[in-house]
Amino acid sequence: xVMLSKLFECESNKNNNYYRVIQTQKxxxxxxxxxxxEIVVSDNPVNLEADDRTKMGGFCVSTKEYIxxxxxxxxxxxxVIIPDDYKIYKTIHKSGVYIADHIILTNPKEIxxxxxxxxxxxxxxxxxxxxxxxxxxxxxxYINTALKVCHDKVNVQNVDTALNEFNSFxxxxxxxxxxxxxxxxxxxxxxxxxxxxxxxxxx
Numbered sequence: 485x486v487m488l489s490k491l492f493e494c495e496s497n498k499n500n501n502y503y504r505v506i507q508t509q510k511x512x513x514x515x516x517x518x519x520x521x522e523i524v525v526s527d528n529p530v531n532l533e534a535d536d537r538t539k540m541g542g543f544c545v546s547t548k549e550y551i552x553x554x555x556x557x558x559x560x561x562x563x564v565i566i567p568d569d570y571k572i573y574k575t576i577h578k579s580g581v582y583i584a585d586h587i588i589l590t591n592p593k594e595i596x597x598x599x600x601x602x603x604x605x606x607x608x609x610x611x612x613x614x615x616x617x618x619x620x621x622x623x624x625x626y627i628n629t630a631l632k633v634c635h636d637k638v639n640v641q642n643v644d645t646a647l648n649e650f651n652s653f654x655x656x657x658x659x660x661x662x663x664x665x666x667x668x669x670x671x672x673x674x675x676x677x678x679x680x681x682x683x684x685x686x687x
Contacts, residue, residue, distance in 0.1 A: 488573065489532045491540055496574040496582055498566035502545040504589060507558035518589055523567050526585040530573060540575070542583040550580030552607035555600060556620035562589035579613060600626040604633060611637055615649035622671040623654070630675050634682075643682045650679060 488494050506518045518524055528541035545564045546554060565588040566572045572584040593599065600621055609617065618633035638646045654672060 487576075489534075491534055491537060491576055492532055492583075493574045493576050496572045498570075498572050500547065502547060502564035502566070502572070502582060503551045504543065504545045504562050504564050504587070505551065505554045505557040505595070506560050506562055506589065506592075508560045508592070508594075518562075520562070520592055521588065521590050524587050524589065528585070530571075530583055530585045532573070540583055542573075542585040543587050545572070545582050545584065545587065547580045547582075548603075548606050549608040552600075552603045553579060553609055553613050553617045553620075555595065555603070555617065555624055555626070559595050559624070560592045561595055561599075561603075562593075563591045564588070565590055579609060595624075595626075597626040597628045600624070600629040601632060604629055611642060612645065612649060615646040616653050618675065619650045619653040619672075622675040623668045625667040625671055627671040627674055630671065631678060634675060634678050638679065638682055640682060640685050643679060647679050647683065650676065 508517065524543070526542045530542040531539055534540045544554075551561065564584075566584055567586050567588055570584065570586040572582050575581045575583060595603075604617075604621075607614075607617075614633055614637045618630045618637070621627070621630035621633065634646075
């Protein structure tokens with residue numbers, strides 16, 4: 485494959501199905517709420533010459549196989565349309581990260597525990613990303629989904645890695661004030677206890 489640049493693999497087909505998780509129940513920290521069925525323009529245009537992921541610009545979107553890893557971002561799943569005259573690019577990320585600086589969000593669907601499980605069952609992530617995603621589900625209150633992922637993906641061979649990812653992910657989210665309600669704290673405790681049960685099977 486001839487790479488487009490260091491961090492971008494190629495221009496992607498804008499007619500593919502893309503998705504983005506957004507927050508609608510509470511505004512983003514800057515007070516902005518994404519509009520639905522309108523063109524949204526990124527503050528930072530896509531920068532194909534970027535040598536650092538934080539400088540790529542645009543909006544990150546994904547596909548149905550990979551959107552499960554983005555649930556920490558909000559409570560609503562939207563389909564993404566790329567407007568006429570604009571492009572979308574596939575990045576080098578192995579888990580379906582695409583970037584566009586002009587998008588239209590449409591067909592918003594609120595995410596609940598049942599829908600989160602559906603997204604999990606359609607997903608194709610690396611194991612280590614499932615460990616992060618199940619922790620995100622617990623933080624978001626989707627505890628049945630989190631426990632299903634745990635039972636499906638965690639075993640005595642990889643439980644230490646799962647615990648490391650759990651602790652790391654929780655640590656970052658505490659700093660971002662994600663874990664600021666009783667539902668999140670209770671769900672995280674349930675998931676942690678389940679991981680410890682698996683770890684104790686070693687002894």
